[in-house]
Amino acid sequence: MPAVRTGPIIGLTVQFFLLAALAVTVGLGAVGWLTGVGYGLAICAALTRGLSRAGASALGPADRVTLTRATLIGGVAALTADSFDRQVPVGVLVGLTSVALMLDAVDGRVARSTGTVSALGARFDMEVDAFLILVLSVYVAHPTGGWVLTGGWVLLIGAMRYAFVGASWMLPWMRAPLPPRYWRKVVAATQGVVLVLATADVLPRPLMAAALAASLALLAESFGRDVMWLRHHRPVRPGHRHGAGPSWVGPETEARKPRAVGRAA
Numbered sequence: 001m002p003a004v005r006t007g008p009i010i011g012l013t014v015q016f017f018l019l020a021a022l023a024v025t026v027g028l029g030a031v032g033w034l035t036g037v038g039y040g041l042a043i044c045a046a047l048t049r050g051l052s053r054a055g056a057s058a059l060g061p062a063d064r065v066t067l068t069r070a071t072l073i074g075g076v077a078a079l080t081a082d083s084f085d086r087q088v089p090v091g092v093l094v095g096l097t098s099v100a101l102m103l104d105a106v107d108g109r110v111a112r113s114t115g116t117v118s119a120l121g122a123r124f125d126m127e128v129d130a131f132l133i134l135v136l137s138v139y140v141a142h143p144t145g146g147w148v149l150t151g152g153w154v155l156l157i158g159a160m161r162y163a164f165v166g167a168s169w170m171l172p173w174m175r176a177p178l179p180p181r182y183w184r185k186v187v188a189a190t191q192g193v194v195l196v197l198a199t200a201d202v203l204p205r206p207l208m209a210a211a212l213a214a215s216l217a218l219l220a221e222s223f224g225r226d227v228m229w230l231r232h233h234r235p236v237r238p239g240h241r242h243g244a245g246p247s248w249v250g251p252e253t254e255a256r257k258p259r260a261v262g263r264a265a
Contacts (some may be wrong), residue, residue, distance in 0.1 A: 007059035008047040016039035026089045029082045036078030043070050046187045052211045054120045062080045062111035063121050072100040080139045094200045099193045134158030136195035157216050160223055172196055173234030178226055187222040
């Protein structure tokens with residue numbers, strides 16, 4: 001009989017209570033409820049599967065921080081879905097997002113200080129980051145929540161990571177682990193900050209549009225650099241260039257350290 005992992009179930013329960021609190025305080029329509037509940041179920045299922053594949057019986061302390069962040073993002077997603085039909089409280093949306101972004105600086109430190117760093121935790125953190133950027137991009141891009149100077153191109157900020165994943169399905173060499181790079185974290189943090197400012201609409205519109213464009217350019221450069229690195233270090237077919245047997249082009253010491261495969265930004 002499969003073991004019951006209470007962590008994901010607790011996370012789903014808290015997600016439901018957060019949605020209920022939003023419904024009571026600021027209102028939440030049917031689309032918001034469906035989005036929030038669907039998101040919560042997806043997180044619960046994915047996390048349960050991840051724990052099972054990792055052979056873990058419970059979430060680590062850092063994973064609980066990430067799950068808290070994921071729950072807040074569920075509220076952001078629900079409000080964003082509702083914003084297509086009605087005006088939603090921007091202050092609440094920005095507040096939930098800001099706390100989620102601040103917690104992003106906490107889970108990694110908790111994992112390192114408690115010696116609980118894991119591939120599952122790194123992947124969980126990465127997927128939560130990517131989804132938040134996607135949701136904020138959707139809010140800023142659409143006419144009801146966003147504004148005229150941006151338009152659909154802002155969606156490229158949120159979609160780029162998923163385009164990277166889609167490309168890796170067709171190009172196996174893009175699935176190789178990437179070496180750590182601090183600039184990647186800086187770019188990821190920049191996306192969150194710029195999108196929150198755009199959501200809050202606190203800067204002059206032309207300046208904010210320029211900041212979003214610069215943010216997209218930084219993201220494209222960061223992803224482009226990683227794609228070039230992966231291409232340069234892709235496996236070589238037998239008999240091609242290096243003789244018989246597959247090999248890796250270039251050094252692979254850091255690329256082979258255990259870590260989550262892929263990237264967030």
